[in-house]
Amino acid sequence: MIFKKSKDKEPLPAKPVGQLPHAQEGLSYNEWRNKRRYNHKWRNIRWAVVIGLSLLFMLSFMLDLSILEGSLSGSRLVGFYLIDPFNTLQLLSISSRTGFIALLTMNFWIGLMIIVGFYAIMGGRTYCSWICPYHFIAEWVDKLRGYMEKKYKIKNHTFNRSLRYVFWVGFILLAFATSSLVFEVINPVGIISRALIYGPGLILLWIVALVLFELLYSKRFWCSYVCPIGTTMAMVGKASPMVVQFDYEKCGYCGECQKVCEVPHVLWFTKRGKATQKIHTAGADCTRCGYCVDRCPGKALTYSFKGIDKLT
Template identity: 45%
Template sequence: MKLMDKYNDSLRKVISHRFYATLLGKDKAGKTVLTWRGWRWMAIIALHLLFFLSFHIDIQILEGTLSASRILGFHLIDPFATLQVVLAERVLPTNMLIGTATIVIFYLLIGGRTYCAWVCPYGLLSEIGECINKQLVAKGILKERRFDHRVRYVFWALFALFALLSGYLVFETLNPVGIMSRMIVYGWSLAAVWVVAVLLMEIFYSRRAWCTYICPIGTTYGSLGWGSALRMKWDNDKCTHCTACMRVCPEPHVLDFAKKEHDAARKEKGIVTEHVISGDCTLCGRCIDVCGDDAISYEFRLKDFL
């Protein structure tokens, strides 16, 4: 299998269709390196291995599941889970408040939907599904189905409303992230069927549909992403407008500013670099992995204060 090389023009054309090959790539000197996708996969696997080992051999580093956990004794709570508890049970225990505030501060620093790309186990499955779907679309077996990504706000409000009206955490019974996280720690359950069903829907109906249109966890983290200190930086002088980044981006609208049609206005204003400001960006680094002009990079905007 040929390794993906973003500096090789002929390989670059198929970069959005290759999957396993993109865990490793070549740097400019031709050396084999782990791509950002490779790093992310390792991070997700390592994190869930910690959950698993903390439970099974009692190493007590990261206990619980993604919805509610303790790292070295400090509480961490998923903000959407907290919101559901508040709406359903009208309570906000102190531990929950502290755990949620810790998560909110952390993700304000490193980008809200970083959770989706670097933490969520379903996000990883969804990436595999994305690749299968892209190959089926490229072969003409399936047609591409995209919808307005803003429908995610409707689902977010609906799941919050369900909690408020029913007094139960309704979303948690449907949540593939929570189901997977619990299965990784405590073992298989019948709920795996639901995760498979969601994945099949993403493969055969609409690519990354759960993450793009439905998941209220991603939407909640996305709202934190608007204030993130970590951003993707784009350099107009280096960009050749090949659109490779937009073809692999899970939320391509966030890179809209990079289109050639905006160049004239940019030049008029003397703008050379831009940042992805949308909270929908997952900071997955796929755009860096495929950009043969090295026009995109991570930038931590508080670096001057450190």
């Protein structure tokens, strides 16, 4: 909303060199730029959350802890159900034909509300980087890819990002046409989650294939162009108050945020002469992973909760 409007406005003039933060701090540009090169605060916190949650899932079953039961396609956190929204969409599309909808329990609807409500506030695609175990694997694949790109000159093949909306509709239609949860059969999130909890199976070969494809052909293919869970979550978190916020005054146009970001188009305002207002927020595709927050030498990018300053 604000995002779209702000992009159409007249851009602010690019700051002259004298006004850039490195000049004001009296550092050389490269010194300033490398200031926070090895800062990984948010990444470490995030990895701890991803691993911790996976462990909690595993131990809940192994040791019968009953804290976080089930898997990422449907679970129960100390008695409260949590239901995946895209699974629900597929289920409802089939149910519309068969009338199964009447059987769905109150727990199911409550679980769906909890998830939709939570991610509507905390930012939809937060799920991707803070919960999804496939994202965690893909991050490591990315690192390896970065190394291989340099060494073996692998080419990256990119596609149009709106592919995922086509896949999103396509998977719902496929579910409707075949009367089965087609996406859940090939969903790496569910597969990895279940493999961790209930033990591995042959289906992990699919994950291997996917990883190899992303490694050798197209970087982050699944997350960027296919995964309808991420697309659904982006829709859910469209108006989320939990955002990455950009402060025009502190930006030094170094472009490091664009390099570390998985979805650089959400940081369009960090380019020289693009920002249209003093404060910008990243759009719905932002996974709130915190790489840019960690990296930004001028601390121009920060986590922020819209409206929290008005409360106090």
